[in-house]
Amino acid sequence: MSGSTRQGMTKGKKAWLIPVLCLIVGGGLTGISTNLAKFAGEIGLTPLAFLFWSITGAAFILSSYALLRHELPPLSKSTLSYYLVAALVSVAGSNLIFFSAIPHVGAGFVALIISLPPLLTYLAAIILKIERFTKLRALGVVAALAGAGVLAARKFAAPDASMFWIGLALCGPVLLAIGNIYRSLYWPDNLSPSALVPGMLIAASVLLGLVGLMPHFSLAVPMTEILPLVLIVVQAFVFAGQFLLLFLLQKTGGPVLLSLLGSVGAVVGVPVAIFLQGESPPEGLFLGASLIALGVVLVTYGGVKMAKSVSDKR
Template sequence: MDKITEQEISKNKQDVINSKQKTADSKKAWLIPFTCLLAGGLLLGVSTNLAKYAGEIGLTPLAFLFWSITGAAIILLIVALLRHEKPPLSARSLEYYSIAALVSVAGSNLIFFSAIPQVGAGFVALIIALPPLLTYLGALALHIERFNMLRAFGVAAALAGAGVLAARKFAAPDASVLWILIALCGPVLLAIGNIYRTLRWPDNASPSALAPGMLIAAAIILGMVSLLPNFSLSVPLGEVMPFGLITVQAFIFAGQFLLLFLLQKTGGPVLLSLLGAVGAVVGVPVAVFLQGEAPPEGLILGASLIALGVVLVTWGGMRMATVPKEQA
């Protein structure tokens, strides 16, 4: 009897040690998506402000977006080849590149970049924080995400923060309602893209292999748009600044979309959707202090709610990772 008791005690001790180790590993694992979220949001916030500056030096939204995306595609393709991770070329992956490129890159960014001269870089940075609710509801409906009270409250907080700022923008006397409505279509495309990329992720494909494929497809789509009347890919010749800005944006896009795929793989679509929330916290101050835009009304309340949302969604994800599925 004593022998059996000793064995049971030893087994229980080992189970406790294993449980603590799994909990520690899960918490460490969440450092990767959280880091990707912060870094990707930082690049996104900077990107929206560069798009405004591009218009001031004579670059059209389409030209700036096309050449920057093309440059980023080349950078990421080189990185993938050096890592011996060629983008897959199956029928499934080609479908993935095309649809993901349309909703996540070409369509949404063309809307945002075109709207920036009309509504300001600060406002566009703010509305990119709107996709979390749509993404979360879609993920719940499709059983990609399990319901978690902390995450739900975090998503609601981030959405409320962006909503406060957007409502104040609508109330401004010089507001362009048409361009505000057009700009608001961008977050819808981003939310669709967040869900689609999760559901249709090609089997055994790495983030660094998929990112260049999506950007190449996006460059092709934007090139086709340039064939329409009143659209051009021309860049002012004889000036260094436009080419320099395109180069900087290309590297930012390369980092941004590589982090996006890493975050998609490690954190899921809901945490991914908060990239825009972090981008808003970064992009609005840059627009105010460096671009000379007027601070949006309600900025402190809105940014505080967005920051709270990011913390709660991340914390909720960590708790879900450490609690057995049947107890979540």
């Protein structure tokens, strides 16, 4: 084997290693985040306060990282609008929904439905004609949505079910899917993830801060114990890693690997909620999770086949 061939194989392996690591670590952080939000509610932190201070901390961490790399978020009319819209749908709105719903529907249920956004993203991409229709991937979307339907139906049927919170929780994946499409369509030219993420998180912090100024909302943190402050710091680092890896995965791995992010989060988040937080397994867990997993596999396999077909034609 020639030296150039070996070098090419090494580069190919490294090219795949980065997105795969982003997928595993980023998905794991997503699953951990839902459980930290549940614990925060148990020690007196409101969802808005916990989210605001954690996002603000993550923005500071990643802004410092960007400063060290000389990649501070650029400020222009187009980038400011990008930060604001991405912050609203990908960070502030969706996470405020999830964090608020967790005390009412459970961290395990939220961890499971977080696996849906990439599948909804594919559905939106078909509607917007960003991606062509294939039967295999469409079947995957149907299977995953059926799985979510099973979980939601069992939740609604529970004696203590809160229709409002279950319905609101299911709106979170829709916002995340909108965010996936928006970030892909309007990604500013020649800008790296480490330059974009701090701008998005700063915008999210501003939006959440404005919500905190409204009546009946508060950003106050209980100061009688140190545990709430420690938890906010931990969540800030989790958010910093989660969103940086999300952008890196979107840039380096493309939509096929991105579609697995929520599933990895569910694999981590659901067992943590059941075994460490003492939650009961969501009703219909086996059937619902199996259908969602089947959907992810079909959508991913269909994407691999489509990518291979495109490369063969070149």
